[in-house]
Amino acid sequence: MSAELLSFTDRGIYCAEGGFYIDPWRPVDRALITHGHSDHARWGHGHYLSTKQALPVMRHRLGDIFAEGIAYGEPRQIGGVQVSFHPAGHVPGSAQIRVERGGEVWVVSGDYKVEDDGLSEAFVPVPCHTFITECTFGLPLFRWQPQAVIAQQLAAWWVANAAEGRSTILAAYGLGKAQRLMTLLPDAGPILTHGAVEETTRILRDQGYNLPPTIRVTAGVDAKSHPGALIIAPPSALGTPWARRFGPSAEAFASGWMALRGIRRRRGLDTGFVISDHADWPGLNTAIRATGAERVFVTHGYTTPFRRWLEEQGYDAGIVQTEFGGDEADTDTEAEPDSAAESEAVVESKLL
Structure with missing residues (x-):
């Protein structure tokens, strides 16, 4: 039996057959980057690959890096796998990263939202067998107005x-x-x-x-x-x-x-x-259904309740421990909630 297409390490999400990491949080030789926010695009990697649209901001923030930009949808063979970048709708230049080996497809969402904001490249669902999704706002109380x-x-x-x-x-x-x-x-x-x-x-x-x-x-x-x-x-x-x-x-x-x-x-x-560049509760569920995935891993956000919800809906669901997110005062990201905010949100959701 072949190894899993992607694995979860203390440096980031790793593809052994391609020799690369996706949004790694510790220095690696080859990094595929979903977008330019500082918790996903970090300094210190040997080589960066991102969308052409994300690269200028990354260079501005990270300085003199060895980096290459790729067009949305352009297939790229890296080792034994094929990768491509697809619009995530999160911020300008943001992408989901699709990884395929022998017909098996995984998609790493990075951060995303499904509402077209008229500025960022609009989210496009990418069919896959395994979907790795954020759940920053993965509770029913989070429902954005148009x-x-x-x-x-x-x-x-x-x-x-x-x-x-x-x-x-x-x-x-x-x-x-x-x-x-x-x-x-x-x-x-x-x-x-x-x-x-x-x-x-x-x-x-x-x-x-x-x-x-x-x-x-x-x-x-x-x-x-x-x-x-x-x-x-x-x-x-x-x-x-x-x-x-x-x-x-x-x-x-x-x-x-x-x-x-x-x-x-x-x-x-x-x-x-109340306006966010992340998917709300309906958006998360809509995006996951649209992938057709049977297995879903959840990363940063309300991971425990969201995984439980997905299991109740029949998905094979798991939690991936990452270092995405940061202090709420960070100027780059809408980060994971602190403990007080998390408790409050859970309580409010139970009242809905």
């Missing part, structure tokens, strides 16, 4: 703040979420950006992604120079001297975690907008 509804809420909040003479500061992760929010509000007024957000925005804009004009916050750029502007910054900028330069302001965080009242309270936020 993006158009969130856009209306954001616009109304921005207008109300301006009418009250307050600046509007919106916290969002710097790759994907920040740019997605810009595209939702392209004509409502000027958009100012923190340097960390602007650098990524510039790279994506130079690649041809359709993003509205933005103004980087530098000396002399403040509430007086641009009254009524929307300011987009990483979460770590909230409550700092950088944010206070804009005077009286309303602050909000755009994240799937805003669905949990406890997190909103702990952050002391005026407002939270």
Whole structure:
């Protein structure tokens, strides 16, 4: 009997016949990368392979790396297996990685969402026998409203703040979420950006992604120079001297975690907008069904309850311990919940 197509090691998801790892968290010789967020694309590997769209941001973040970009859907023979990258819908350039050997197919999802946000390459289900899926929001309480509804809420909040003479500061992760929010509000007024957000925005804009004009916050750029502007910054900028330069302001965080009242309270936020670059509960289930997989491994998120749910639906399900995710304040990812958030979410789900 041949060995499993992919195995789970202390360095990452490994393909012995191809001699590569997928999104490894410790240095390896050959790494296939699903997307540019820092928990999936890490420094120190000998050779990187990602989509052509993900590569510019990876180079910006990781520095001088030996890396190659591949087109979506392009087959590549690596050792004894064939691999290809397919849209994940998570952020621009994100991919699911398909690995095939002798007709047996595994797919590693990385991170994904099934709603087409109009910016990222839209999620495409990839038929497979074994699917390795995230479950960041793998509880029934996580159900996202349509993006158009969130856009209306954001616009109304921005207008109300301006009418009250307050600046509007919106916290969002710097790759994907920040740019997605810009595209939702392209004509409502000027958009100012923190340097960390602007650098990524510039790279994506130079690649041809359709993003509205933005103004980087530098000396002399403040509430007086641009009254009524929307300011987009990483979460770590909230409550700092950088944010206070804009005077009286309303602050909000755009994240799937805003669905949990406890997190909103702990952050002391005026407002939270529930919008995520990860699949919600219906999205996870829809994506898994669409693969036709018989076996499903779950990675980061609510792994234990989600695996139990999958087993109840008849899947052969297991948990993969990974190092994906990070501290919730990280500017790159919507990370795994802390223990307090997890307990709260489980309780809320049982009340549904």
